[in-house]
Amino acid sequence: MLPPDNHVHTEFSWDTGPWASMVETCERAVQVGLPAVAFTEHLDFTVWAAEDRxxxxxxxxxxxxxxxxxDVEGYAASIAECRDRFPELRVVSGVEAGEPHLFAESVARHLAAAPVDRILGSLHSLTEGNRLIGVNRMLTRSGADATMRRYLTEMAQMVRASDVFQVLAHVDYPRRYWPGGRDRYAERPFEAEYREVFRALAETGRALEVNTTSPLASVELVRWFRDEGGEAVSFGSDAHVPTSVGQRFDLAVDVVEAAGFRPGRDRFDFWRR
Known part of the structure; x- marks a missing residue:
């Protein structure tokens, strides 16, 4: 049995479009045998509150x-429609909060007006001077290692500074854009930085996402999380089109099992040690 897909985007995320249909994603999820899908739309800010860090x-x-x-009204209506049309599928509402430690007040205001079931925390950008810059634009061949170390250091700070999210999304996000190709990225040189992130996450009892759009995490990397006290793993396709929902979950299950995690209390739960 496949685990839930806890990280999916639809037409309500700014980086997709009308072809990323929530209804069609549910149809696909039922087709591939997923028990649940969480629609975690991007919650990012270009204008922020004076109270934000x-x-x-x-x-x-x-x-x-x-x-x-x-579009919170359109999103809520689509969630309700999908719950009505697909009773065999658990449809979970959610957001992916980008850099939540920098935008705590803005995130809180959004959630107060539009509460959801599941919140992911993610880091897509780093500061450069007085601007936030997409990390993919900072990965030069000569400076990629330093950028990755800075990214993981900032992620550990994000985990410690923000308690709004339950799942840490794509800890390996920059490797998607690694100079020379994602296959040239090696995890081991950054072990100390990964472990610091995992230690911070484990201390708060939150889940680590194994993201299947990113190059799949190694068994060793997921074991580092377990070694640092990590209790729970979430699976996320990071799908931006319906055909990607649940992608490579068979392989991700093998990785997570080999790292020492097993299905949780029920088929909707995180996997646990």
Missing amino acids: ASRDGLVDRHPANQRPI
Whole structure:
């Protein structure tokens, strides 16, 4: 039995489009045998509150600034439709909060107006001067290792500074854009930094996501999380089109099992040690 897909985007995320249908994604999820799917739309900010750390740190804008607010009314209506049309599938509402430690007040305001079931925390950007820059734009051949170390250090700080999310998404995000190709990326040189992230995550009892759009995490990397006290693993396709929901979950299950995690209390639960 496949685990739930806890990280999926639809037409309500700013980086997809009308072809990323929530209804069609549910149809596909039922087709492949998933018990549940969480629609975790991107919650990113190009304008933020005066109370946010981003304001206190003097950040004035984001580059690129393609992010758009979630259509919360349309999203809620689509969630309700899918729950009605697909009773055999658990449909979970959610957001993927980008850099939540920098935007705590803005995230809180959004969630107060539009509460959801599942919140992912992610890091897509780093600061450069008084701007936030997409990390993929900072990975030069000569500076990739330093950028990756800075990314993981910032991620550990994010985990410690923000308690709004239950799942840490794609700890390996920059490797998607690694200079020379993602296959040239090696995890072991960054073991100390990964372990610091995992230690912070384990201390709060939150789940690590194994993301199947990113190059699949190694058994060794997931074991580092377990070694540091990690209790729970979540599976996420990071699908942006319906055909990607649940992608490579068979392989991800093998990795997570080999690292010492097993299915949780029921088929909707995280996998646990």
